[in-house]
Amino acid sequence: MRRLLLRSALVTLSTCGGVLALEVGLQLYARFIEVKVMAADDSFGWVHRPGQEKRYPNEHGAKPHFRTNEYGHRNASLAKERTPGRKRILVLGDSFTEAVQVEEAESFPALLERALPNVEVLNSGVGGWGTVQQLLYFEQIGRELEPDLVLLMFFGNDLIDNTMPFSAGIAPRPYARLADGRLEIVERPDPEPFLSFGPKIPFAAAASRHSLLYLVTREYIYQPLNTEELREREIEWMGRQTPEERHEIFSQVLGRLQAACRGADAKLCVALIPSRDAAMGRPDAPLELIEALSLQHAAPCLSLLEPLRRSMEAKEGPYFARDIHWTARGHAVAAEVLIPWMRERLAAASP
Template sequence: MRLKFSKAAIAEARRVIDPELGWKPTPSLVREGIALDALRRPTQFRMTQNADGFRLASDTATTKPRVFVLGDSYTQADDIDDSKFYPTLLADRIPEASFWAFGCSGYGTFQQWMILEKHVGTIRPSLLLLQMSSNDVVNNLLELEDAMPFLATPGPRPYLLDDGTTKFHFSTRDKGMRRYSRAWGSLLDRFDSIVHKAENWIPGQVRQYGQNRNPDNFEELLDTATRKTAELLNRMKATIGPDARLIAFYDEDVPPLSDAVKKACELAGVELIDTIGPAMMAEEGRQKQFVYRTIDKWHWNDAGHAVVAEILESPVRSALGFESSGSKPRDAAKIAREPKPGGTAR
């Protein structure tokens, strides 16, 4: 019973082990329930994934321009209803295009590229919209993820090595009992959370990830990981071909990790939208509460997904050669203060 009802075991119901990717979204998943956001407000949701793990998929025979949204846990979006999921909202805003969306919790850029390579021939995207996270650079380099186990993802991950080969590896996080027991791993995570509670943040503050636990050679490893991430971004560009666009955006400003994401995009010549995190953080600081977060205070709740879709609409329209919708993009502060039916702020 402890194993069955541990948080780790429940989370794994949404993902399954895969011999090539390490893990992947559970095929043909349907989940329904009540989710709490950071303000402990309940929301009913129905989350689905198709046989290939996609949360959103269009008809492959479409004649419309094609947008492939690819990401990690922010795009897998556990406990977010299909209708409130940011790619769905973006598709509603841009009906002139067809959308696909695939995300898997914990994925680094190499695993995302593997998904892209598998499906690019079927989707043939006009635009690859890549959702990145501040810890991607850590996930992309074996040596850095080993040196920062508190940011590592449980489970074995494939890493792209300098000679072009792939290595499957359990990071340091998964040594010992954790490798064999999800319940033990869940207990360790909870203990770690209590010990390092001082690293928690308040609304409006720049996020903290545990810099006091960085390895001594952190700067050297981060530089190597940044260049590795740029290499993977270039691989994505080559995979979609010269006629398609690649636009990246990321979740949150967590320096120096988010600075490394920016640098990797700059090195690879990838356009980066870096306004989402700051916009949300500014409004949360104004309201002094996490209005855009799920209960873990990291991922986006329904209101957060709405902000993401609104901010992305204009650059996606522009990349596809569509005219503006006619309305100027609003900032997160204005969005949050608009009343919902019933008169309460979002």
């Protein structure tokens, strides 16, 4: 009996030692070789870790350099205090604004900053964020940066992202719902819906935030082995709100963002990013309703659809062939339209 217990203890210790060694190895790999830019966050679901550098390969074979400053922005170091005589634009957005597919200098926020004298353009875009996360970011951090202008970049999947309590591939997130027709933002969501997309182990919530071994197992083993079931479950979650409810949620989120901007003496404006399908003239979610909702909340709105549609025939298209995001040409097209519009908005924002 004693020998059996000893053998069991040795097996347990060996297993634990092996797991620990794998975890330590992955942590070292992520720290020094394959840097992990994203980190789970209690306030926003996930954020960019400050002061990180990484190269992201794109489908053209290039590896654009990505860096974050002390605020997690894709910018050079930024002083919190305003530079006298310089204006600030804070760009709120998702992966189109984050723009890991192109070099920083090729991204539309950087192109805006180069074209607008005495203007700082702060790129706070984070991949996977919806308008709810962008709103909370502005209320808690962005307003402290004292922007003159807040540019909200809207993409069609924001409507669903706003109502989902998780991103299946990233983390739980704050989300919005309607309670008797009024906006309710759940800032501390139940992690269980997110955890249901990963292996069932004790302390899964803690492991999902701190264990790279868990995350690697989840992403490269569990999810590929259960793709069909997990996709059906995700679609079921996406269908829990009607399109009308999603639009109403967006409208009320936008109204709250407008109120926060006014409280911070900043002007809000909205730019609409069309999908590749829309730019190719294929049926897609209409942007006209989002434009109408923006104007309803006194937020000037600019659609990028027509400029991007016209550029689809160029040798270098504005979208990657498989990746849904913009190429360097797409960012240039967006910037060409945004630059004069931003000049007008800044002039209107001047006292």
